[in-house]
Amino acid sequence: MDIVGSGMSVGIAADAYVDRGFGEEVPQGIHLDFSNLAPASFSVGGFFVVECIGPDGERKWIDDLKNGVTDSGIASVLGVYLQAQTQITDWYLLLIDNAGWTGYSASDTMASHAGWSEAGGANYSQSTRPAWTPGAPSGGAVVNASTVDFSMTNSTALTIKGVALCSNNTKGGTTGTLFATASFSGGTKSVSSGDTLKVTYTVGATSSS
Secondary structure (H helix, E strand, O other): OOOOOOEEOOOOOOOEEEOOOOEEEEEEEEEEEEEOOHHHHHHEEEEEEEEOOOOOOEEEEEEEEEEOEEEEEEEEHHHHHHHOOOOOEEEEEEEEEEOOOOOOOOOOOOOOOOOOOEHHHEEEOOOOOOOOOOOEEEOOOOEEEEEEEEEOOOOOOOOEEEEEEEEEOOOOOOOOEEEEEEEEOOOOEEEEOOOOOEEEEEEEEEEEE
């Protein structure tokens, strides 16, 4: 028998064969079934903790928020580490207004997020969205060592729904990457002028096989 070549056809199963030429493939009786093998998974996510301190220095409330990572956030992680895309090194937090809030979507971006709007502008004294600066990874996660602070200056009652992480520091800015959004677990929160919101964000990655 003249053997022109050999090979293996692979999908959810694999079969070995010998190619005798002219399209004639002779099975070799070797079959591997991969259908019962579960692929390993890799997930990225985290949570915010927001503490509201009143003008008297006393805590008014504290709540946590489990985030949802956006499609663009996931694409950024994969692009940087698996496709050598340029790393985003600066990240910022923004406040999400309860007014007009209808929901989040995994497809939300800085340019398009129909279900929510930012509570920026004159609502806090910082001239830009405050920076989130994580420390070194530990235990599969990173967290900011110093809180990210919003010094509230809203002239009228303000109810906030949650917070988000993005790569654009301009209040109301619609460019850059929206990494994650989150709502308070205990419901919406009211803030007044003179309050300070202190935010910690922990984000990590886990794998399973």
